[in-house]
Amino acid sequence: MTTQTFSTAQRYGLVVLRILIGWHFLYEGIIKLYNPLWTAKGYLLSATILKPFFRWLADASIISVIDTLNIVGLIAVGISLIIGFKVRWGCIAGMLLLLFYYLAHPPFPGLPPGIAEGSYWIVNKNLIEMATLFIIYQFSAAPMFGIETLFKKKNKTSGQ
Amino acid sequence: MANENDHFKKWNRRDILKSLGGIPLLGAVWYAGADLAGSASRERQFLLETLNIEASPPPATGPMSGEPLRIGIIGFGGRGEDLCRALGFATNEWLKEMQEAASTNPNNKRLAEFKAQENLNVKLVAVCDVFDIKAQRALDSFNNNTNKIKRFRTHTELINSGEVDAVIIATPDHWHAPISIDALNAGVHVYVEKPMTHNISETYTLRETVKKNPKTVFAVGHQHRQTQSFLTAQDVIKKNILGHVSLVVSNTNRNDDNGAWQYDIHEKASEQTIDWNQFIGNAPQVPFNTEHFFRWRKWWAYGSGLSGDLLTHDFDRINCILKMGIPNSVTASGGIYTHRDGRNVPDVLQVNMEYPDFTNGSSQTQGKEKGMTFVYSATLGNQFDRGTVMMGHDGSMELGNQITVYADSGSTKYAELLKEGRIEPGVPLYQYDPAANGVDAVTSATAKYFANKGLLWTYRDGKRVDSTFLHIREWLSCIRNGGTPSCSIKEGFEEAISAHMAGLSYKLGRKIDWDRVTERIIAKPGEDLDALLLANKESLVKA
Numbered sequence: 001m002t003t004q005t006f007s008t009a010q011r012y013g014l015v016v017l018r019i020l021i022g023w024h025f026l027y028e029g030i031i032k033l034y035n036p037l038w039t040a041k042g043y044l045l046s047a048t049i050l051k052p053f054f055r056w057l058a059d060a061s062i063i064s065v066i067d068t069l070n071i072v073g074l075i076a077v078g079i080s081l082i083i084g085f086k087v088r089w090g091c092i093a094g095m096l097l098l099l100f101y102y103l104a105h106p107p108f109p110g111l112p113p114g115i116a117e118g119s120y121w122i123v124n125k126n127l128i129e130m131a132t133l134f135i136i137y138q139f140s141a142a143p144m145f146g147i148e149t150l151f152k153k154k155n156k157t158s159g160q
Numbered sequence: 161m162a163n164e165n166d167h168f169k170k171w172n173r174r175d176i177l178k179s180l181g182g183i184p185l186l187g188a189v190w191y192a193g194a195d196l197a198g199s200a201s202r203e204r205q206f207l208l209e210t211l212n213i214e215a216s217p218p219p220a221t222g223p224m225s226g227e228p229l230r231i232g233i234i235g236f237g238g239r240g241e242d243l244c245r246a247l248g249f250a251t252n253e254w255l256k257e258m259q260e261a262a263s264t265n266p267n268n269k270r271l272a273e274f275k276a277q278e279n280l281n282v283k284l285v286a287v288c289d290v291f292d293i294k295a296q297r298a299l300d301s302f303n304n305n306t307n308k309i310k311r312f313r314t315h316t317e318l319i320n321s322g323e324v325d326a327v328i329i330a331t332p333d334h335w336h337a338p339i340s341i342d343a344l345n346a347g348v349h350v351y352v353e354k355p356m357t358h359n360i361s362e363t364y365t366l367r368e369t370v371k372k373n374p375k376t377v378f379a380v381g382h383q384h385r386q387t388q389s390f391l392t393a394q395d396v397i398k399k400n401i402l403g404h405v406s407l408v409v410s411n412t413n414r415n416d417d418n419g420a421w422q423y424d425i426h427e428k429a430s431e432q433t434i435d436w437n438q439f440i441g442n443a444p445q446v447p448f449n450t451e452h453f454f455r456w457r458k459w460w461a462y463g464s465g466l467s468g469d470l471l472t473h474d475f476d477r478i479n480c481i482l483k484m485g486i487p488n489s490v491t492a493s494g495g496i497y498t499h500r501d502g503r504n505v506p507d508v509l510q511v512n513m514e515y516p517d518f519t520n521g522s523s524q525t526q527g528k529e530k531g532m533t534f535v536y537s538a539t540l541g542n543q544f545d546r547g548t549v550m551m552g553h554d555g556s557m558e559l560g561n562q563i564t565v566y567a568d569s570g571s572t573k574y575a576e577l578l579k580e581g582r583i584e585p586g587v588p589l590y591q592y593d594p595a596a597n598g599v600d601a602v603t604s605a606t607a608k609y610f611a612n613k614g615l616l617w618t619y620r621d622g623k624r625v626d627s628t629f630l631h632i633r634e635w636l637s638c639i640r641n642g643g644t645p646s647c648s649i650k651e652g653f654e655e656a657i658s659a660h661m662a663g664l665s666y667k668l669g670r671k672i673d674w675d676r677v678t679e680r681i682i683a684k685p686g687e688d689l690d691a692l693l694l695a696n697k698e699s700l701v702k703a
Contacts, residue, residue: 019182023189030193035201052266082189083182145178 015145018081018136021129025094026078032071039067047104048111054104073097081136084146091137095130102126203582207589210577211401211565215392215592221634222641224281229636232286232324232348234315234339235331236294238423239353243328243381244298246629249284250274251301277629280636287311288318290435291453293428314438315339319346326377326639328632329353332462333469334443337362344373351635353381354476355468355659356652359690360681363656370649379635379645380652382476386630389563392592393481393550400521401565401590402552403573404529405482410474411546412466412538420499420507420540421457421469425450451502458503460663460694465505466538467492467662474536475513476647476655477548477559482520484532485654487513489673492665498541504696507540511662523554523573536662555589565590657681663693667700 006014032038041063047054057066073093080090107113107120116124231247233240241251250258258271287298287309295311302309312318315335319327319342326349329339337357343350357363370378384390396402414420429450436448443461446452456462457469479485494509518532537546548559554571558564567574569585577583635645657674661681665672673682683689692700 019185022182023185026186026189027193030190031197034194034197037201037204078189079186082186083180146182147179 012145014136014139015084017132018084018087018140019145021094021132021136022078022081022090024078024129025074026082029071029074029078032067033075039063040070041067043104049106049108050103070097084148087140087146087148088137091133091140094133095137098126098130098133102130207583211590212399213392213401213565213590213592214395215388221630221637222643224279224633224636224640226281226640229282229639230285230323230325231282232288232312232318232327233284233298234288234318234327234329235335235353236287236289236298237291237330240289240294240328240330242628243330243351243353243632244284244302245274246277246626246632247282247284247328248277248280249302249307251297253297253301273626277626278633280633282636283307284309286318286321286324288313288315290438291426291429292433293426313435316342319343319348324348326351326636330381332439332456333358333464334462335441337366338442340366340378341369344369344376344378347373347376349377349635349639351379351381351632352652354652354655355464355472356380356656357660358462358464358468359693360657360660361690363653363660367649367653377635377638377645378649378652379631379638380647380649380655381628381631382473382480382647382651382655383627383631384473384477385480385646386627386634387561389559389561389592390477390480393557393559393563396557396563396565396590397481397520397550400523401555402520402550402557403554403568403571404522404524405518405520405550405552406529406532407551408478408482408532408534408549409546409551410478410534410536410548412470412474412536412540413543413546414540415543419543421455421463421503422499422501423454425454429453455503458499458501458505460504460696463505464659464663466494466507466509466540467511467666468659470538471509471511471536471662472655472659474548475534475658476651478534478550479651479654480646481550481559482518482532484515484518484534486657486674486676487515487534487661488517488676489514489671490658490661490665491671492662493669494538494666498539504698506666506697509536509538509662509666511536511665513658513662520552523571529553562591562593564588564592660689660693664689667692667695667697 041058044054044058044063044066057063074097077090077094077097080086081094102124107116107122107124109121113120118125233244236244241254244250245254255271258268258274261268262271284298284302284307287295287302288311289295289298299309299311310323312321315327318324319339327339327343329336329343329350329352331339331353333355336352336355337359340350340352340356341362357366370376397405417423431448434448434453436453439453440446446461452459452462457465463469490511490513492509492511494506496503496506497508499507513534513536514531515534516531519530522529550557550559553568554573555568556566558566565588567578567583567585567589569578571578574583574589578585583589631645631647637643638645661672661674664681674680675682681689
């Protein structure tokens, strides 16, 4: 798959999508980073499926590690998607984080709904964002907007 | 050529933009997030510093070293078993039940918590229960290589045996004071369940007995005095966060058989297995019946209904924070509206306790505010949780195992902050939750009622601890290391008199006054208040 098959508008559309998701991840990470009281403990303890696993994550002995990994993960994915560096890895990490968020409180019929600003049945915003990252992953092989285009350019130049 | 150069330059700029254009965006998002989170955090810090509430744990009680104390348990029913577990002695039946509970529900940690409980260095050497089955249960469970327990037929034999240093009294209410008095006079330390007494006159006798025996340590079983959130609440009052408190509301809401004292009747209960005369004691003689024996809380002859059984909890919860003591007057009303099963204690009760001289500080002109009403409202026919709230001019505090403080929109103290929008009346100004781990296994509705009130357990260093254990430990520490328990005769006297005033008001349908100078409940000429307190309301109405 190459970028040649896409129009400029299509390419920029994908870039905008990538930046918006990066923005979302980065902002979530920064808010948590600068709030010393933030912890995922409550979210994990109130998980509605895979309870033993999420409770294990919320255990006093490892919750601080989990919290740090979450913040670092959110910020790293955000930076990756905004500046366009190692985008494929950013997409994979982002999808993994979203999968955890989704599984802790999936909007499945019969399960108690978590705190949400909308109404969801099976599909919620985590799932949609996950699918969007999958799209970006598929199209990010070719550099479009971001630091990687610099490397690509250099490679191209040296190759010529 | 020049054209080519221009083209190249333009291309280069675009290239750089395409490559590094995300970086300023990154900086902007980072800055916005850091700014918002930082200012929220500074605002929170500012509020906490303004309020300066100290969520400090209570002073640690002393060591449990030395010779093991020899304890006797008098009354080995449901509460007696709880108190023995707090001492470190669980029955075989309970251990089996908890093992099963833990295997079906991994969140049920009661067995693990019991096993992890600190060793209090005591021996449970004596049991006195008038029901053979219960006494035998204690003998079967607590006789082992490290502990020898003996059954005594009467409390006097147990107390005067010379084999016990201290007793725990968990009998029906009408036995609380007589046994306490006998034990104290024999030089035996006492831990007695609430209410401290069953009638007015024995409240004075017990107070005199405690004073006459200063070497014996006397404690009343209001275990919530160990609840960590209550200690934080004391600091909220001390720092005058709420302004002048004019109203305190507290409630009992229960809606199940257990909560309405409709306890199970043991299949082996009979005149052969129960010493009926000893159960009756100073209560009016009635023929043997299992209903009175197992469900004694439903009759004034042995119990004291909502005013003695449950109001006392709420009264002492508030008294340990506000230290308001005995009210100047009490009015009460209610009836038997939800369980018309032959009981004679009310199951719906509203009590207003007036404290016209109460003051806890003020943020307004001196002298403008004085006085407070404590309202206790109870039903055994509904369990909607209404919570306990202390309402002051500047704020309100919800009280339970957590505490939450709200600023009042009409507050003087917070007027500026409210105007600036730095605090909002609907948003908690301060919240204190000592539990680091929110997973609790509370099974029955009644257990949940007690847990929400901070009566079942509290937290130390983020770990859940049985508050009864801490209360017992405090009593044992006072016996070993000196000191006075947090709920001793002064607090017990205030609790008992206030409860009896509520009971009297319910019975007589009028305001009951307290004479602060003579320390007496004011009676009308010729009135025998004790007889009236324990009488059946129906018979008083007919008379």
